[in-house]
Amino acid sequence: MASRIYRQLFRNTYSFVSQRIHVYRINRLSTDTLLSKHNLRGIKWNKFRSSFLQHLGPKVKLKHVLGTNAIICAVALCYSGYKNDAAQLLSRAKRKDYSEVERLIKSGVAVDSRHQLGWTALHVAAVNQDTRLLELLLRLGADPNLGDEYTTYYAIAREQRFDPMSVLMTREEEFNDRLSQRANFKGCTPLHYAVLMEDFTIVKLLLEAGADPTVENVNGHKPIDYTKNQSLQMVLATAETKFLELKEKKAAEERRKFPLEQRLREHIIGQDGAINTVSAAIRRKENGWYDEDHPLVFLFLGSSGIGKTELAKQVAKYLHKDVKKGFIRIDMSEYQEKHEVAKFIGSPPGYVGHEEGGQLTKKLTECPQAVVLFDEVEKAHPDVLTIMLQLFDEGRLTDGKGKTIECKDAIYIMTSNLASEVIAGHALQLRAEAAEYNKHKDAQKLEDLEAAERITISRKFKDDVVRPILKRAFRRDEFLGRINEIVYFLPFSRSELSKLVTKELHYWSDQAKKKHNITLVWDHNVVDVLADGYDVHYGARSIKYEVERRVVTQLAMAHERQLIEKGCVIRLSATNAEDLTKTDKSNVDPPTIKLQLLQKGKGDKYVDINLKGGDNPFTAGFKE
Structure with missing residues (x-):
């Protein structure tokens, strides 16, 4: 009841306040801080408060008088920063002042400017079903795939130290009370909102402008998940299929023009054999020529400081634009004791830290397609290797809560210094032999000299020397059998x-x-x-x-x-x-x-x- 009264009062005083309030960015919403921190000399606050009380009427004046501060704060929040061009853009968009919106954008105001609570003008147009504003913004270059940063009114108020009631009222006024107060809308694109409103016209306009129908919000929901309308579901399903096909076609074309080997060599010096081996395996995966029931597993062998970790990082950067989520690094020296298995997958029920989850399982839940680096894997306790055996075999992992995580699409890379001495010694010997042979050939070209430095570890050396060392360290053949490629990193030429x-x-x-x-x-x-x-x-x-x-x-x-x-x-x-x-x-x-x-x-x-x-x-x- 109080919320409806506040909204009505807000609308009644909208015109009055808009002519008179000019506030800079507000860090804490309360009447006191508004008066003390901002230049509000032009406002007669007693008169302004009286205007609110007059609208309340005699029956509700005393009951709701304490809410007037929240109303004043809400109005101030709505207009905070309106000397700022971005805030003016959002204001004009809400008022449907299309000519002024166009003028502001053409004068240099970013078309994707955000409200201080997280949304853009395109989100407002989609929710309010303002087709003309939406067409204008798209024509001027608005990004149809930007997600809303608004979570819930209470979370926003706590995070930015605002008054919760004023945040709620601002949100409801901006979107005409069409969205749930309790739902978390973080990550919702304009297409999510258009589907929620079941507006076919705006949905089609957004799709034609390049909106991605496969984008998921913070709850993991795509736009199609927000409608039960079969016609709209069919439109979105068709758009998803076409979008994925086009995306794959572009990715394939980019891979042809700029192969993975070339990308990796821009950041990594030497290690041609390692780069070629890893690139070939990833190419098989990208083009669908791989075993879908088992994940891709690498073991990087070589001395310290030779490029093992850097290659893993560059692979993650190639596969995932967001490297922070797409690259998971686990230092296995932290798992040398048996009880530290719980830290890996999470503590079982009844134990301390049960609700926190494991370091690996928690991150894999956020990004099941991540590149996972197990650094110095030989230092881990055998019980941890047993957990990894299950992970490498079926691509699934059961956490401490009993929840099974499907992560077959992840790429697992283990690094180790095992056999690094013998690998380095063998490589240096081969390189010396190649240089001696090249000297007898009397080669003078730079290409010939560099070719002489490129060496390959023989199969006999791998089987007779390296594999026994690995078997003694990991104590089981089945663990080595889960590794798709053992990659050798050699000393620099x-x-x-x-x-x-x-x-x-x-x-x-x-x-x-x-x-x-x-x-x-x-x-x-x-x-x-x-x-x-x-x-x-x-x-x-x-x-x-x-x-x-x-x-x-x-x-x-x-x-x-x-x-x-x-x-x-x-x-x-x-x-x-x-x-x-x-x-x-x-x-x-x-x-x-x-x-x-x-x-x-x-x-x-x-x-x-x-x-x-x-x-x-x-x-x-x-x-x-």
Whole structure:
């Protein structure tokens, strides 16, 4: 009863207030904060309050007088920020002032501007069945697939520290009281709302504008789930089929133009064999040539810092635009004890943490098609591996609450350092043999040299050396039998190390320019010197640390001593770099890297920066 009275009062005072209230963004809705935090000098609040009380009438004046503050707040909320162009757009859209809406958008106001409670003008048009406004907004570029961010009036009020009654009244007024007060509408697109209103005309307009009929809201419901009208269901079902076909066609065309291997190589240096193996398996899955009853499972083997985790991340980025949900990383070193199985799938009923769910099951429920990375899987307790055995076999997992989660479409990647020593040693031996063979061939082309560095692990080595190591670690053949592909990551070749060093130097060059306005250049032999810092046990990380130790530390010291300043040009050069090619290095001084400053004048030249002053405590670190 009170709610209806408030709505009626709101409508009666709409015209009166709209002419006089100008409020900036409101952080907390109450009469006191409105008066104290915002510039409301032009409003005579006593007179405004009296106007409300006059509308209440003698019978309800005393009973509902306490609600006048909420009404005032609701009106203020509706008009808060109306000096802001986005808020004006929503106001004009609600009033059906089409010419002003068009003028505002053409003047630069974003057509998809949101109300501070979460919706856009297109949502308002769909719910209020305003066909003319909807056509105008779509013509001006409105996105038909934007979801409403409004949850429930109480949740919004608590989150943004608003008065619950004023949030409710604002929502009801904006959508003419056509939506349920208690329902959660987060994620609902204009198509959801149009179907809810059963407006065929607006549904067709949205579909023609590219609305996605397969989008699910926060409750997991698609637009078709909101109607029992068979004709409308048929329209939406047909649209879903066509949309999925078109989406798959576009995806296939994009894959042909830009293959997965090419995408991965943009972010990962080397590891051609690993990239090709993973890409081939994913290509089979994407094109329907895979076993639908079992998920895709990989085991990545190799030394630390060699690209295993990065490849998993890039696969997730390729398959899912939202990497936060589409990539699940589980550090298996946290599951070394038997009782930690509960943390994996959730505690059983009656135990602490039962309602929280497991780390894996909870995330797989949110995204059943995710890429799941089990990092350092050899460290997990055998009971955890038993759980994973069920997951890899049938693609399902039962959590602590007894609920079965279907996740056959997920991709599971395990990483391990098992056999990394023998794999690295074997790869280095093969690479040395290939280089020796290439030397006898007297190959001079760069392509021939790079081809000589590409090696393949033999089947005999995998079966006779690697598999026994894996079997001893996992203690069961059936676990290894669930793995579709064992992917081998090999030590970097010389050319790959040069690319890694160059990439790292470019990173620090960008940082120097961005933070200090310093230009950083280097000689080609600097790359060779830094590449010698590669440690096969630490992979690309050893290159990163080498650059920081021998280059970045010197830059920091020179900056601290004010030997370099903004706008200068610094060159990295290497001394004794030619000695790297000598066979006998016993009497050769190790190469060093020094900083040189460009002195501009008649003849520009580089001058060495002296960092070896005895009074500096850091000097000893630069004596090679």
